[in-house]
Amino acid sequence: MNERLLLEVRGLxxxxxxxxxxxxxRVGAFRAVDDVSFSVPRGKTLGLVGESGxxxxxxxxxxxxxxxxxxxxxxxxxxxxxxxNERDLRRRRRDMQMIYQSPAASLNGRMTVGEIIGEPLWLxxxxxxxxxxxxxxxxxxxxxxxxxxxxxxxxxxxxxQQQRIGIARALAVKPRLLVLDEPTSxxxxxxxxxxxxxxxxxxxxxxxxxLFISHDLGVVRYxxxxxxxxxxxxxxxVADVETIFTAPKHPYxxxxxxxxxxxxxxxxxxxxxxxxDLNLRAPKRGCPFAPRCHAAKLDRCEADAPPLREVERxxxxxxxLYP
Amino acid sequence: xxxxxxxxxxxxxxxxxxxxxxxxKVLAGVNLTMRRGDVLGLVGETGxxxxMTALAIPGxxxxxxxxxxEGRILFEGENLLDKSRDEMQRFRARxxxxxxxxxxxxxxxxxxIREQLIDAVLYQRMDAKRVPGRxxxxxxxxxQTRLDAERRAVELMALxxxxxxxxxxxxxxxxxxxxxxxxxxxxxxxxxxxxxLIADEPxxxxxxxxxxxxxxxxxxxxxxxxxxxxxxxxxxxVVAQTCQRVAVxxxxxxxxxxxxxxxxxxxxxxxxxxLLRAVPTTRVRRxxxxxxxxxxxxxxxxxxxxxxxxxxxxxxxxxxxVVPPGFIREAxxxxxxxxxxxxx
Numbered sequence: 099m100n101e102r103l104l105l106e107v108r109g110l111x112x113x114x115x116x117x118x119x120x121x122x123x124r125v126g127a128f129r130a131v132d133d134v135s136f137s138v139p140r141g142k143t144l145g146l147v148g149e150s151g152x153x154x155x156x157x158x159x160x161x162x163x164x165x166x167x168x169x170x171x172x173x174x175x176x177x178x179x180x181x182x183n184e185r186d187l188r189r190r191r192r193d194m195q196m197i198y199q200s201p202a203a204s205l206n207g208r209m210t211v212g213e214i215i216g217e218p219l220w221l222x223x224x225x226x227x228x229x230x231x232x233x234x235x236x237x238x239x240x241x242x243x244x245x246x247x248x249x250x251x252x253x254x255x256x257x258x259q260q261q262r263i264g265i266a267r268a269l270a271v272k273p274r275l276l277v278l279d280e281p282t283s284x285x286x287x288x289x290x291x292x293x294x295x296x297x298x299x300x301x302x303x304x305x306x307x308x309l310f311i312s313h314d315l316g317v318v319r320y321x322x323x324x325x326x327x328x329x330x331x332x333x334x335x336v337a338d339v340e341t342i343f344t345a346p347k348h349p350y351x352x353x354x355x356x357x358x359x360x361x362x363x364x365x366x367x368x369x370x371x372x373x374x375d376l377n378l379r380a381p382k383r384g385c386p387f388a389p390r391c392h393a394a395k396l397d398r399c400e401a402d403a404p405p406l407r408e409v410e411r412x413x414x415x416x417x418x419l420y421p
Numbered sequence: 422x423x424x425x426x427x428x429x430x431x432x433x434x435x436x437x438x439x440x441x442x443x444x445x446k447v448l449a450g451v452n453l454t455m456r457r458g459d460v461l462g463l464v465g466e467t468g469x470x471x472x473m474t475a476l477a478i479p480g481x482x483x484x485x486x487x488x489x490x491e492g493r494i495l496f497e498g499e500n501l502l503d504k505s506r507d508e509m510q511r512f513r514a515r516x517x518x519x520x521x522x523x524x525x526x527x528x529x530x531x532x533x534i535r536e537q538l539i540d541a542v543l544y545q546r547m548d549a550k551r552v553p554g555r556x557x558x559x560x561x562x563x564x565q566t567r568l569d570a571e572r573r574a575v576e577l578m579a580l581x582x583x584x585x586x587x588x589x590x591x592x593x594x595x596x597x598x599x600x601x602x603x604x605x606x607x608x609x610x611x612x613x614x615x616x617x618l619i620a621d622e623p624x625x626x627x628x629x630x631x632x633x634x635x636x637x638x639x640x641x642x643x644x645x646x647x648x649x650x651x652x653x654x655x656x657x658x659v660v661a662q663t664c665q666r667v668a669v670x671x672x673x674x675x676x677x678x679x680x681x682x683x684x685x686x687x688x689x690x691x692x693x694x695x696l697l698r699a700v701p702t703t704r705v706r707r708x709x710x711x712x713x714x715x716x717x718x719x720x721x722x723x724x725x726x727x728x729x730x731x732x733x734x735x736x737x738x739x740x741x742x743v744v745p746p747g748f749i750r751e752a753x754x755x756x757x758x759x760x761x762x763x764x765x
């Protein structure tokens with residue numbers, strides 16, 4: 099057990115049944131998350147990056163047990179929460195909160211802002227009345243909203259403000275870990291910048307740890323300390339953020355980083371254009387990325403899946419090119 | 422005034438929506454010019470009117486509630502706003518291609534790609550009334566027409582990089598991936614050999630690796646077919662990598678218009694500068710990203726004068742009352758901001 103780590107996930111698996119045939123029997127399993135291990139250090143941000151269908155949201159939800167994993171272990175602050183019962187889990191959830199992609203959809207349109215942010219205070223601390231209202235107003239100020247927003251409804255706010263409400267609700271119970279599932283992908287850049295800065299300031303102030311799920315590599319580079327890249331439910335590369343962006347090793351990471359359009363017309367960078375697209379029916383054997391890989395093909399790529407290995411200190415890659 | 426080389430010229434376009442909350446002044450004097458072979462990026466944030474500008478060109482603004490109160494849209498010198506319904510239909514078929522953000526909702530799930538591509542080819546080639554429908558398939562002449570169109574459809578699929586077009590044409594949209602569906606829509610848009618392709622956020626719904634593929638495809642089509650492209654996006658990176666010119670919009674007006682290198686190297690309008698600073702790139706350090714304070718204005722009661730003035734750090738008295746005209750900084754770099762009034 100490492101004292102530095104707040105969240106540790108080992109060999110996480112989440113399979114969904116594939117049904118078909120007579121009587122809708124279970125005919126197979128879709129491996130949304132397949133043997134994923136990572137950890138979030140205290141007070142730091144781990145970025146989970148991958149394209150749609152790579153399992154990043156599923157991992158985020160499994161990590162705080164919003165959905166039950168099929169296998170693996172989740173350790174929060176040294177405690178195994180994989181098999182906690184509902185009651186203990188609810189107590190534990192105070193420490194881990196989630197912020198969702200679509201701010202409008204994650205707020206109840208029939209509740210006022212005061213009720214939305216106040217609800218977790220009632221559930222976890224049995225706070226009511228003036229005490230609760232004071233706390234809510236304090237939270238509103240903290241995320242850059244005003245006390246007069248207390249009695250308004252979510253639809254009266256812009257997207258960026260709605261996301262701030264979501265953040266205030268998550269912070270109400272003073273969590274230690276926030277799972278941020280694409281928190282800015284629905285926002286415009288000027289508003290995104292404000293929300294990213296808010297998240298950064300909150301982390302500095304309260305020593306929060308973030309599990310930051312995103313497909314936007316620019317945002318990840320800006321906010322994260324470490325990055326784990328996912329491809330089809332598997333981690334293909336883990337390293338600190340500078341290494342990932344300056345010296346990526348896995349061919350998929352290289353392609354993904356080269357594909358980000360830089361806002362600089364003179365940035366004469368060679369783009370790697372991948373063949374085909376993410377096919378959820380990946381080959382059963384071999385490296386899941388092999389069909390799209392642009393690097394030299396080894397015979398082993400098609401035969402067996404490469405394990406995640408440490409190639410340098412703190413830099414893990416799952417690729418046969420780096421034995 | 423109109424030069425022969427201008428393919429599209431939008432002059433002082435005003436568009437309003439009559440809503441229950443009042444009249445929303447969605448476009449308030451949009452000016453744009455595109456030459457043949459141009460790839461023009463139209464950028465701006467949600468609600469700035471970039472999609473509405475794009476929809477006004479083919480006449481697809483829902484009216485009511487929309488009303489174009491002022492302005493002209495000149496395509497090869499002809500004002501599109503004077504054309505009748507039938508003329509517009511023909512214009513869209515022959516001269517325009519359009520692709521949209523979400524490739525899923527723009528394809529019918531109940532017809533195969535074959536039916537949808539054949540229809541696209543036929544409606545863009547011949548008069549709408551003379552297109553033989555699917556139900557006329559038993560007529561030998563109709564069958565021949567549709568068979569010819571199918572051959573063309575397979576050609577189009579090859580053009581947009583769908584492998585095995587002759588086999589995949591029999592599949593349904595759900596059997597295609599997002600990137601492939603967008604390619605199908607590009608094929609449809611190209612069926613009438615258009616002069617202008619309007620692409621409204623064509624890669625927003627796609628992953629970055631697929632986005633790179635689609636952008637490369639569009640660039641190669643520009644070279645191969647001599648297309649002009651109006652690319653609407655909120656992603657400044659996409660603009661930097663694909664366009665030659667950029668027009669930045671804010672709250673219903675174009676506020677800066679420049680060649681792409683010029684705009685990214687010397688952004689002049691305070692809004693453009695703010696927008697570029699808000700993008701997280703390699704150079705910004707954590708915690709130092711700058712957003713633009715405030716929010717976009719309500720278009721029912723927009724700010725007077727320059728619509729950006731309540732959020733602008735350099736606001737002057739004149740900004741509150743007078744709509745800034747275009748000031749030319751250098752060849753082809755136009756800024757709609759009073760700060761540049763002195764420069765000749």
